[in-house]
Amino acid sequence: MATEIRVPTLGESVTEATIGTWLKKKGDTVSADEPLVELETDKVTLEVPAPAAGTLSEIVANEGDTVEVDALLGSIEAEGAGGGSAGNGASGGGAKAKAETTSASAKKDDAGKAANGGGSGKGSGKMVDVPVPAAGESVTSATVGEVFKKVGDEVKMDEPLLELETDKAAQEVPSPAAGVVRELLVEQGQDVEVGELLLRIEEGATGGSAGASHEKGEPATPNGPGETPSPREGGEKKGGTDMPPAPSAKKMMEEKNVSSDQVVGSGKRGQVLKGDVMDAVNRASPSSPAEEPKVQARAKSSDEDSSREERVKMTRLRQTIAKRLKGAQNTAAMLTTYNEVDMKPVMDLRAKYKELFEKKHGVKLGFMGFFTKAVTHALKEVPAVNAEIDGTDIIYKNFAHIGVAVGTDRGLVVPVVRDADAMSIAGVEKEINRLGKAARDGQLSMADMQGGTFTISNGGVYGSLLSSPILNAPQSGILGMHKIQERPVAIKGEVVIRPMMYLAVSYDHRIVDGKEAVTFLVRVKEVLEDPERLVLDL
Template structure:
C-alpha cells in the first residue's frame, strides 16, 4: 500500500515553496516522522516528514520545482522492503551502473552520493565535494542530523592542504582534450534559492517604498567592555549563557524607542501606527542567507533572557529549524555587521518598520579625553530610517540615546 506525502501547511499567507533537496532516494527505508525532503519557503527551510514506516517510492517532483501546499510530492510504500521497493527508475539506474562497471573506465573520484551513502548531500555540497575530490564519508558533518555543510567540506579541503579545487577525474587515455588557454575565465550559473529571491525582492521594495536616510555616530565601548569582563563569569555561572554585547544594545534600543516613539512606529496607508512594545528583529546569518527572527517583548526581558533568545536563534538558524512565525512582525531591527569585520555600512530598513540600527566592529582609535589623546575601543553606529515618518532631529536624538546608554551602562539599570 502506498501512502501519499503531501506539502504541509507552511504558515499564514504562504501557499507555495521550492523543493530544495530530497533527503531520501527511491528504494530507501524510511520511518514515520523521518525527514524525506526539504522545502524552501520565502523565509525558512521546512522539512517534510514521512507519514508512515516503509520504503521511499516514486518522487513526483524534482529538486528546484515549485510545489503548492497540499500537493503530492512522493509516495511511501508501507510494508515493503528496501530491496523490493525500488522504482523502475532506480532499477534502470542500477542497470546502467552495472553496464558501466563492465566496461573499462577512467579513474573515478570518491563516491559522492547514492542509495548506500548514509550522508545525503545538497547540490551545493555535492559540487564542492566533487571539486576537491574528497570522500564525504570521511568528513564529519556539523549540520542537522550530522549532515555535511559546505563549510565542513571546505574545512576538510583546507586541512588536506588543498589551495585549489582538484579535477574530479582524469581523461581516458587517447581521448581528445580541449585546449584551455592560460588564464581562461569561467562562468557558472546557479539558480537562486527561494529565500535569496525573497531577500532581493524585499530589499528592493524597501528601497522603493521608503524615504531612506542614514545618520551616523560613534560610541566608546570602554564601559560596556569593562562591565562585561567584570561580570561575564558570574553571569554565565548563574544564567548558563555568555554575556555578549547584543543584550546591552537591545536594552539601549528599548530606552531610546521609549524616548523617540516615531522610530518604533510604522506607516500603514495614511495612518501612523505607534507601538507601546518593543519586538526587536535581530539579523542572523544562516547557510541559506540572512534571516531576521524577532525577540518578542524585548522591553520586558532581562539581559539573560535576551542573550538566551538570540543564542537560540543563531543555533537554529544554522540548523535550518527556525519557524516562520518567529520571523514575523518586529518593530525595530538591530544588524551586527561587526562580527564579519565591517567598519561602516548603511543598513536597509526591514519592510514594515521605520528604522534599523547597524553595529560595526570595535577597534582602538585615538580620541580626546580631558584634553589628552588616548586610545579607546570605538564602534561606529548607523541608523537608517524612513524620513517620511522620522525627522532628522528624532533620528539623531535616538542615536545619541543609544550612545549615552552604552557609554554609561548604569542608565540601563535606572531607566534613564
Template structure:
C-alpha cells in the same frame, strides 16, 4: 450539508481571488483539511473543511473573485455527491503543479505529500533528496528538503519501508498537498529506475486577462511590473501572484519597462571556461526582491553617531564568568544593545511603527528582528517582547534563534511580525554601513566593529573603544530630529547602562 465560507480576510481587505482548489467534487475530505487557497493583495489564505464528509459542490472556481461570507462550496455526508455539482465546475489548468492523474496510495504504497509550508507560502522547490529510489527508509527519517522563499522545510518518511518512487525530482516546484514520493511499506514494490531529471514545464497558452487579482494588482502598483508579456498559469490564462513574482525574479524583456537595447544584449551571456553559472536559490531571490522593494517603496535615509563602549565592555569583563555560571549563556553585547533600543523606541514611538496606506500603525510591543547570516543567505528571526526580558533572557533568545537559523529549522512565525531590526556587521569587521530597511518596518540599527580610537576626555587625549552606529529610517514617517534623538538615546543607554535599571 455544510457550507464552505470565505473567511474574514483581514483589516482593509475587501476581496480575494480563488487561487487553487486541492480537492474535486466527489473527493472525501477530513475536518480541518485544506480545501482551497485564496489570494488577497496582502497574503494567501487557506480555507479548511468545516467537517468530515464529501466535497459535493464547488460554487466558486479558480480565478473567481469572492468576498467574506461567500459560499465557496458544500460538504455532504460520506459518499454523498450532489447532482447539481458537475466536476466540470472546477476548470483545473493543464499547467497545475499537482499531478492530478497520480494514483492514490493503495495496498502497500503510501504517499509522501508536500506539507503546508505556512501562511502566504503557496509553493516551494525540491532542494535535495536525502534518499534514492529503492533505498530503505525509517519512519520519521528525513527524506527531502523543500526550499521556500522564507524557510527550508524538511519532509520525513511517514512509515518504515522502501522509497518506491520519487515523483518530484530535485528542482521541481511543488505545492502543499502534492504527492512527491511513494513509500512501499512491505517491500513488494521496488523502484524500477531512479527519478528522472526535472523537465521544463510547458509554457501555458498565453491568454490576455482583463482582470488581475488583488495580489497581482498590488505587485504591479508597487513595482511597475508590465504584465503584458506574462503567460498566466491560472484559470483562463489569468496571471497569478506566483507568475508575477517569478517575472520579477527572472524578468523577461516583455515583463519589464520597454528597453531600447538590442535583444542580444539582454539575453544571458555565455559563461567562460573559468566561470560558473549557478541558479539563485529561492531565498536569495526573495532577499534580492525584498531589498529592491524596500529601496523603491521607502524614503530611506541614514544617520550616524558613535558610542564609547568602555562601560559596557568593563561590565562584561567583570561579570561574564559569573553571568555564564548562573544563566548558562555567555554575556555578549547584543543584550545591551537590545535594551538600549527598546528604551529608545519607547521614547521615539515613530521608529516603532509602520505605514499602512495613508495610516500610521504605532506598535505598543517590542519584537526585535535580529539579522543572522547563514550559508544560504540573510534571515531575520524575531525575538518577541524584548521589553519584558532580562539580559539573560535576551542572550538566550538570540542564541537560540541564531542556532535555528544556521540549522535551517526556523518556523515562519519566527520570521514574521518584527517591529524593528538590529544588524551587526561588526562581527565581520565592518567599520560603517547604511543598512536597508526590513519592510514594513521604518527603522533598522546597524552595529559595527569596535575600534580603539583617540578621543578627548576631560581635556585629555585617551584611547577609547569606539563603535559607529547607523540608523536607516523611513523619512516618510520619521523626521530627522526623531532619528537623531533615537540614536542619541541608544548612545546614552550604552555609555551609562544604569539607565536600564533606573528607567531614565
C-alpha cells in the same frame, strides 16, 4: 446522506475564485481527500479535495463560474446510500454492484502495488501521502531544496525527508510515518504549492522490496512503461506548458486583447492566471502606476569568458531578499544618521561577570544583549522609530519585537526576539542564541521571523567599519553595528586609546524626523557608555 462540497477559505484578502477544471464528473466514485475541482484566484490555482468518500452526485457550480468563499460547489452521496430498499431484487443488484466495486477496487490496489514496486511483506500496505505543508498565511508555494531520501529508502517517524525553500526560510519536511519511500514525485529545484503531493511512504514496510525501477531511484508514476504523463501528472513540455490559461485569465485576455506570448504564467505548471494577465496589461500601459522599470538584458560575454562562467539560479529566498531590499529603497524616504560609542564600559562589565553569568544562565554574555536592551530603552522615548506607515495611517507599536539579522549560507534572514522590551539581558541572550542556531541549521519557523518592529544588523562580525543599513520594510528603523576598533579619542582634555564602534541608524523620513532619529541614536550611545542607566531606567 449527502456531504456538501464548499469553497474553502482562500486567504485573508481573497474572497472569490473562478471554477477552473472539474477533475471528476457527476456519478464518479471518489475517495476522501481526492482532488475534485480546481479553483483559480488572481494569485494561485488550488485543488478542492473530497470531504468524504462516495459518489459525486451533484455539481452546482460549472467551469468558468465565479464563486465566493463557502459557496456550494456540489455534493457527495455516501457509499451504500440509497437504492437498497426496493425489494429483494434491488437488494441483490446492490450486493452485486458492491461486489463488482470491491473487485474493481482490489484490482486497482493490485495495480497500485505493482506500480510501487511490490509489497514488502512486512508492511501494512497502507500508503501515507506526504504533501507540501502550510508555511504561513502569505506563503502559497515553495521550491524543493535538497532531497534526503530516494525511492526504496527506509525512513523513521519524524526523520527529515527533503527540504523546502520558501521566500522567507528553508524548512525540512519530516516523515509522518515509519516505513519505506515508495514514490518520489518531485525533484530538486521544482516549484510546488501548499498541499501538493511530494512523496508516498508505505507504512511499516522495510527496505529492499522496491521494484527494478525503484532500485534505480526513478519515481513511480501512474502511467505504464513508455507512456507519457499527462500535464496533470507532470508531463509539461520543456520550455513551455501544456496547461491552457485559466478560464478567468482567458476571458480577460480576450477583453484586453492580450496575446498568449505577452503573458508569463505563474500558476501550477506555468498556467496563466488572471493576475498574470493584469500584470501584462499594467506593463503595456505607460501610465500605469504598477509599471516596473524594465531590466536591461545582460550583454553577452565573449566566448572565452563565457566558458569560465557559472550560471546558478537564484534561490527563492535570495530573490525575495533582492525584491524586499529594492522595494524598501523605492518606497521609503530613507536616510541614515551616524554616531560612535565608547565600548569600554560594556567590555569591562562583560569581563567582570562573564563567567558568573554563563554559570548561572547557561549562555555566554555577548554584546547583542546590551544592544538589544539599549534599543528597546531608546524606543520607549522615541516611539516613531518603532512605528510603521499603513496608507495614510501611522501604527505605533506599544511593544518591541527586535529582528536580529543573521547571515547564513542561504542568505540573510531576520529572526525576531519577541517582546524584547520585557526581557532581561539573560533572556535576550538565550533567545538570540536559539534563533542563531536555528538559522544556521535551517530550522527557523515562520513564527520566528514574523512581526518584527525594529531590526539590528551587526556587520562588525565581518569586519565592517562603517555602513548604511537598508530598512527591513515595513519597519521604520534599523540599527547598524560595526567593528570595535581602538582609536585615540579626547576625554576630559586628554587623548586616550579607547575601543570605539561606529553606529548607524537608517530611518524612514516620512514618519521619523531627523531630531527623533538623532535622539534615538544618542540614547543608545548613552546607555551603552553607562549601562547602569538600564538598571535605573534613565
